[in-house]
Amino acid sequence: MALTLYDTLSRKDHLLQPLDGRTLRFYCCGPTVYGPAHIGNFRTFVTQDVLRRVLEQGGLPTLHVRNLTDVDDKTIRDSQKAGQSLGEFTAFWTARFHADCRALNLLPPHHEPSAVAHIPHQVRMIETLIQRGHAYEAADGSVYFRVGSFANYGRLSHLEDRELKTGASQAQQSDEYSKDALADFALWKARRPEDGGNFWPSPWGEGRPGWHLECSAMALEYLGEEFDLHSGGIDLIFPHHENEIAQSCCSTSGNFARHWFHVAHLMVDGGKMSKSLGNLYTLEDLAQRGFSPAEVRYCLISGHYRTPLNFTLHSLQSAAAALGKLAKFRQGLCAITASHAPQSSNGPGPFAAAWSQLQADLNVPAALGAMFSVVNATRPAEINEAQAGALLDGLAFMTQALGLQLPEAQAQAPAQQAPAEILALAQQRWEAKAARDWPLADRLRQEVEAQGWVIKDHKTGFEVQPK
RNA sequence: GGCGAGGUAGCAAAGUGGUAAUGCACUGGUCUGCAAAACCGGUAUGCGCGGGUUCAAUUCCCGCCCUCGCCUCCA
Structure with missing residues (x-):
């Protein structure tokens, strides 16, 4: 067993060897449970599943952690729209996600922690970051990570080579005027009226954790300060994974993930999937078109994971x-x-x-x-x-x-029984065939086909199947 | 504008410094009254365009064109 995998951080292939010499420990950024996952989301999860299966099939045990994001702007907003509590709402979509995962033959992760269930872990991590001077509390009770305090910030996404377009993002961030620097990101978001009842106590007042932090806290909890591999969709490289690295390295004495594994996007009809284009598919959509989850899975793995x-x-x-x-x-x-x-x-x-x-x-x-x-x-x-x-x-x-x-x-598939009139036509054709009246036989076959059925002859008889 | 990925047959998709896997579709044959199914074959002198290096390039180098993604909470 010698699996070589491309590492986003070093931009090189690496032989995967477990840090602890026994078990390959890896973390996957999971779904935000506010609606059905689409097949683009599942490209990533299916690819991660193949990775795990190949490792295990090769004799290397794994420890697989994949989180559920069950608190963020979208889950809060849509649960309110649905008139449900956040917990009820996310439980519903979590169940749906699990059903889809089973249908796609995904091995369940060994741990599937949720953000809401790990708020104390996240608060502790923020406290450490503040103590060490990597984070600061803003006037409104939010807490931000000071990007300037982490020299390695940008290594994963090659930020040093970039020129950030600042105009649009500044406008978008107008409500976060209290940040010291534009690049700083939220670790803790102070309670706002539109959050409704979705807030938790903290040393900085009521609020909720920022998105990036949950993955760091849960990876630390279940995999330790250093583990083998961290994975997600390619769009998460920046800023999500960059921020995870910063938070984790600054709040522990470990180096977080050794390698990074990113899955390229799924395109649909040559472009990005989007609801407005009508090309966003869920498993359910495809089932309605007659495709099984196994077929979807095959399709999703039929291209190399690093190529769109x-x-x-x-x-x-x-x-x-x-x-x-x-x-x-x-x-x-x-x-x-x-x-x-x-x-x-x-x-x-x-x-x-x-x-x-x-x-x-x-x-x-x-x-x-x-x-x-x-x-x-x-x-x-x-x-x-x-x-x-x-x-x-x-x-x-x-x-x-x-x-x-x-x-x-x-x-094994239950043969669909044709209606009596179709069977009667087919029987007539069989008789015409026996009488060697080929024109009549062909005409009757065409008639049956026009109504959506296909006649298949055998030596001693025929069968009628849906077209 | 910056960063990244990519352009290989009708569609999809591997791969390589020595002359293009594979799946679908298409097509010839066997079989069948004819079909279907099954089985046996065939189909890119070419790998975005133009240069260069080389005995040899689709593969390396340079330039150009095009597509897609990311650029502060998208898998």
């Missing part, structure tokens, strides 16, 4: 077909070695090339390509039971590593 992936409904159809091809391959193998129970623990076997692609910066598309090369090179008629068994084991190993769930044999 262009999602289209056509690419989803393509994913569905690809998954079906793997499923048929497996069925064919099962027919050869009926008694064999596939063992995913036997290693990649014939799929070693695919497995090694995953070790090289998680190259899933290359791994899938290598898998299909094995599929295409296999002649079911020419292999024996032992070979079929090895292929089955290797396939199970790979699908486990990628978290792919192959569709079962079609027989």
